[in-house]
Amino acid sequence: MSQPEILNQAFELGFTYTRSTGPVVGRFLTELKKRNIVGIKASDGRVIVPPMEYDPDTAEELSEFVEVGQEGEIISFAWVKHPREAHPSERPFAWAMIKLDGADVPMVHWVASDSEELVSTGARVKATWSDDTKGYITDIACFELV
Amino acid sequence: MKEIAIVGYQQSDAVSDAGAQNEVELIIPVLSRIFEQVGITNAQDVDFVCSGSCDYLQGAAFAFVLGVDALGAVPPIKESHVEMDAAWALYESVLKIRMGHADSALVYGFGKSSPGELPIVLSQQLDPYYLAPQWVDTISLAAMQARMMLDRGLITERDMAEVVARSRRNALDNPHAQLKGDVTADDILAEETYLSPLRRSDCCPISDGASAMVICTVEKAKAWGKPYAVISGIDHIIESHNPGMRDLTDSVSTRKAAENAGMGKGKVDVAELYAPFSHQELILSRALGLGDDTNINPSGGVLAGNLMMASGLSRIGEVFNRIVAGDAERGVAHTTSGPCLQHNLVAVLDKGEVA
Numbered sequence: 001m002s003q004p005e006i007l008n009q010a011f012e013l014g015f016t017y018t019r020s021t022g023p024v025v026g027r028f029l030t031e032l033k034k035r036n037i038v039g040i041k042a043s044d045g046r047v048i049v050p051p052m053e054y055d056p057d058t059a060e061e062l063s064e065f066v067e068v069g070q071e072g073e074i075i076s077f078a079w080v081k082h083p084r085e086a087h088p089s090e091r092p093f094a095w096a097m098i099k100l101d102g103a104d105v106p107m108v109h110w111v112a113s114d115s116e117e118l119v120s121t122g123a124r125v126k127a128t129w130s131d132d133t134k135g136y137i138t139d140i141a142c143f144e145l146v
Numbered sequence: 147m148k149e150i151a152i153v154g155y156q157q158s159d160a161v162s163d164a165g166a167q168n169e170v171e172l173i174i175p176v177l178s179r180i181f182e183q184v185g186i187t188n189a190q191d192v193d194f195v196c197s198g199s200c201d202y203l204q205g206a207a208f209a210f211v212l213g214v215d216a217l218g219a220v221p222p223i224k225e226s227h228v229e230m231d232a233a234w235a236l237y238e239s240v241l242k243i244r245m246g247h248a249d250s251a252l253v254y255g256f257g258k259s260s261p262g263e264l265p266i267v268l269s270q271q272l273d274p275y276y277l278a279p280q281w282v283d284t285i286s287l288a289a290m291q292a293r294m295m296l297d298r299g300l301i302t303e304r305d306m307a308e309v310v311a312r313s314r315r316n317a318l319d320n321p322h323a324q325l326k327g328d329v330t331a332d333d334i335l336a337e338e339t340y341l342s343p344l345r346r347s348d349c350c351p352i353s354d355g356a357s358a359m360v361i362c363t364v365e366k367a368k369a370w371g372k373p374y375a376v377i378s379g380i381d382h383i384i385e386s387h388n389p390g391m392r393d394l395t396d397s398v399s400t401r402k403a404a405e406n407a408g409m410g411k412g413k414v415d416v417a418e419l420y421a422p423f424s425h426q427e428l429i430l431s432r433a434l435g436l437g438d439d440t441n442i443n444p445s446g447g448v449l450a451g452n453l454m455m456a457s458g459l460s461r462i463g464e465v466f467n468r469i470v471a472g473d474a475e476r477g478v479a480h481t482t483s484g485p486c487l488q489h490n491l492v493a494v495l496d497k498g499e500v501a
Binding site: 025080082 | 205265269276279280282286287289290291293339340341342385386388
């Protein structure tokens with residue numbers, strides 16, 4: 001008796017649609033494509049990076065963009081000893097909350113490092129760009145220790 | 147305002163892998179037990195049904211409909227669903243009864259987390275532009291929160307290990323617990339780090355299972371002649387989706403929700419806190435101002451077993467069980483959702499009159 005053919009279908013977990021990113025998120029992503037990082041001023045003057053459309057405290061619509069530095073400081077981090085398949089690095093790395101120079105709020109990204117011991121709270125890091133920037137958060141390929 | 151009572155609570159065992167059992171098969175035995183507990187035949191005997199589940203766990207749109215099929219929804223029932231933990235299905239049911247649209251409700255939640263890679267699945271509920279495309283997982287976000295607390299001297303690794311050890315010991319008395327044992331903080335501290343600064347034991351396990359609750363007006367509870375606990379307050383508050391904008395070392399939303407739910411109006415004998423990571427139990431107990439006179443997570447909490455989409459309802463159920471058993475007169479139950487305790491619900495439960 002011949003083996004029955006097994007029906008199978010590839011399944012990708014994720015957003016399988018595109019949508020416009022609007023004037024705030026869109027501006028940030030467009031600037032990434034040009035290898036610039038911009039934040040936005042909150043109601044109380046704090047610079048939020050990546051920019052948010054509305055102030056989380058006052059709900060005020062935000063619109064004042066500010067260019068920030070491409071270097072910053074690690075506010076906190078998690079050392080990933082066993083990277084998952086979906087993770088951006090196959091080698092052990094750190095997820096980090098990074099406060100860029102000129103920003104008042106940390107952003108989440110990842111830090112490449114040869115070992116956990118080299119990473120610390122307060123350490124300085126610098127953005128490294130993808131060869132081909134497309135207007136995605138992943139245009140920042142990673143941060144590297146300075 | 148109508149007083150609302152909990153008259154029944156049941157849950158399945160928390161298991162690491164339910165194998166070939168599907169979601170419906172996880173729910174059915176729990177529903178059978180709760181119908182028996184309350185003395186009703188099926189979902190036709192309550193005025194409203196509300197469930198909590200997550201399509202992302204099942205990997206299909208409108209997957210909760212399978213759960214409704216499990217109820218037997220013919221003749222038609224009044225039914226709703228939240229894409230959240232069933233504690234929020236309870237919240238919706240409380241509103242329904244308060245508005246006078248129902249006198250009784252069945253609430254249930256279920257989740258089968260084992261088939262997927264849960265921390266990665268949950269990464270897709272984060273900000274779709276800034277976080278989800280990076281696939282930053284929930285354990286890593288919690289690890290950064292824990293390090294902030296350690297760096298600032300708010301907690302020590304031993305404090306975290308003590309939380310885990312107490313959970314494992316308390317869970318020895320919980321027949322549904324997945325992780326239990328007579329372990330000490332030193333045993334925990336001897337483990338290597340998993341996602342530094344977290345050890346594997348600092349993280350809740352991945353579990354499959356379901357839980358269910360029946361609530362009704364106090365008048366109906368008396369008519370049914372069942373022991374009950376009164377939901378004297380319930381509120382929920384969400385914080386910003388941007389983790390950088392939050393003080394991750396505190397839980398402002400939990401504190402406010404507890405104030406709004408009237409927690410401070412009396413002493414708290416027992417508290418069940420939804421803390422998927424050990425350091426989060428410390429954040430929560432401090433935000434709520436709980437002291438030595440409160441028994442925290444006597445069930446072992448979710449470190450002993452974490453039924454996604456049902457564990458929040460289970461926290462409320464565990465407090466109900468202790469009040470009805472006479473171990474406590476008043477208790478508080480907390481539920482969380484989102485990364486690093488983003489969204490929090492607090493319910494205050496009081497002893498009902500003796501039937």
